[in-house]
């Protein structure tokens with residue numbers, strides 16, 4: 001139930017894309033009393049098995065939780081489904097591991113959630129609203145945005161359906177058809193960047209007795225410079241492992257023996273966990289997926305159409321923020337609906353003008369992380385960097401908020417997080433430059449040696 005907050009006639013909204021962001025946006029609009037029609041290319045995922053080639057689980061952090069709280073779903077996800085990850089568990093080459101807590105002070109954590117579970121939950125929740133219609137197996141094939149007219153084609157009967165709306169919302173992902181139409185508008189900026197790394201997903205199954213094979217409440221990371229591998233826990237006590245590697249390296253691993261040799265060299269501890277046979281099967285079952293970063297602006301056309309989620313800002317996944325940023329779009333759009341009393345021209349204008357700097361910032365942060373983590377073997381170790389951040393946060397808790405923590409555990413605008421980082425970098429420079437601080441540096445290093453025998 002919801003209290004229709006409308007003072008005017010309900011808007012007729014069409015959302016293209018019933019992925020994570022589109023299905024969340026449908027709930028936000030339904031709660032405001034608007035009429036929502038959601039069109040999704042794929043079939044209803046509530047009836048289909050896990051789609052291959054998409055990250056099977058994701059890290060949910062504060063920005064995403066705030067959106068789920070707004071639509072009444074946070075408690076369910078946190079208490080019934082999500083698996084808390086209280087820190088990183090780093091795997092060394094010799095198979096030993098060490099933990100760096102996310103935030104020892106206020107035991108913050110991120111949650112591992114199943115993509116399909118979350119998407120199904122959002123779609124299921126929309127069934128509670130009589131003003132939401134869901135249309136699956138409908139592909140957007142033509143648009144006339146300034147008129148709010150769309151043409152969908154059913155993927156089963158090839159029948160074409162004409163649709164018109166007061167507002168079109170493009171939540172159709174990184175390769176958005178709504179954005180493609182917007183690109184024909186003058187003054188529409190667009191850029192995309194494919195990185196040299198691709199990714200594949202592997203699986204660490206549950207143990208014989210059904211329990212986790214690794215300590216459960218951590219984001220497991222195998223940082224190996226050019227290669228990075230992570231594992232997030234699933235409800236069934238299995239792990240979804242994502243291996244990030246340059247496409248050239250994937251191409252060179254073209255036989256089972258080369259693959260096993262590679263894993264023996266770089267991720268030896270993971271082989272008994274995955275199982276040699278499953279490793280070979282899963283590795284060669286598919287091909288590595290590409291990773292693209294997309295920036296564009298503005299996000300709207302007059303008072304007729306707006307982009308949200310990956311359609312507006314696909315980012316590389318090295319900060320675990322893509323979905324969280326897309327969910328944050330919905331939260332901010334809802335605040336603007338409230339502020340401008342459903343006046344679309346004002347809402348869309350302000351959304352474009354205020355949101356792009358933050359989404360550009362998180363896109364740059366994710367790309368920066370990608371480069372940072374790749375160079376980890378040459379730079380101060382992962383642990384030292386985190387330990388220094390932790391020490392400075394202990395010394396100046398209010399002013400030195402480590403970058404990762406501000407992005408992941410606060411709703412500080414992403415642009416502000418970047419400003420903080422550049423302030424920290426400047427501070428770091430002056431600390432290291434000023435001779436008298438050499439002593440402090442000595443103290444810091446001693447403290448770290450004691451605390452983290454690196």
Ligand SMILES: Cc1cc2nc3c(=O)[nH]c(=O)nc-3n(C[C@H](O)[C@H](O)[C@H](O)COP(=O)(O)OP(=O)(O)OC[C@H]3O[C@@H](n4cnc5c(N)ncnc54)[C@H](O)[C@@H]3O)c2cc1C
Pocket residue numbers: 016017018019020021022039040041042054055057058059060138139140141171172173174175176177199242308309310311317320321322323324325326
């Ligand atoms: C390897 C990897 C790991 C990731 N890890 C994380 C993480 O840990 N945390 C995090 O927050 N984010 C993560 N992300 C990012 C996250 O997956 C995306 O940000 C999120 O899925 C974006 O949701 P969306 O709804 O905007 O787009 P999508 O999930 O792409 O959904 C778009 C929907 O639109 C539909 N569609 C597309 N075209 C049409 C059309 N023409 N007509 C009709 N429907 C259409 C598609 O079928 C799809 O259902 C990760 C991404 C990758 C690739």
Ligand SMILES: Cc1cnn(-c2ccc(OCc3ccccc3)c(C(=O)O)c2)c1-c1ccc(Cl)c(F)c1
Pocket residue numbers: 059087088219221228229230244317318319320321369372373376382385404
């Ligand atoms: C899915 C998800 C959720 N959060 N993170 C994440 C990202 C970066 C991090 O540190 C950056 C850094 C570490 C060391 C030095 C510089 C920067 C940390 C951390 O500190 O725990 C956590 C990821 C993730 C995604 C892909 C890869 Cl490859 C990965 F390793 C982790």
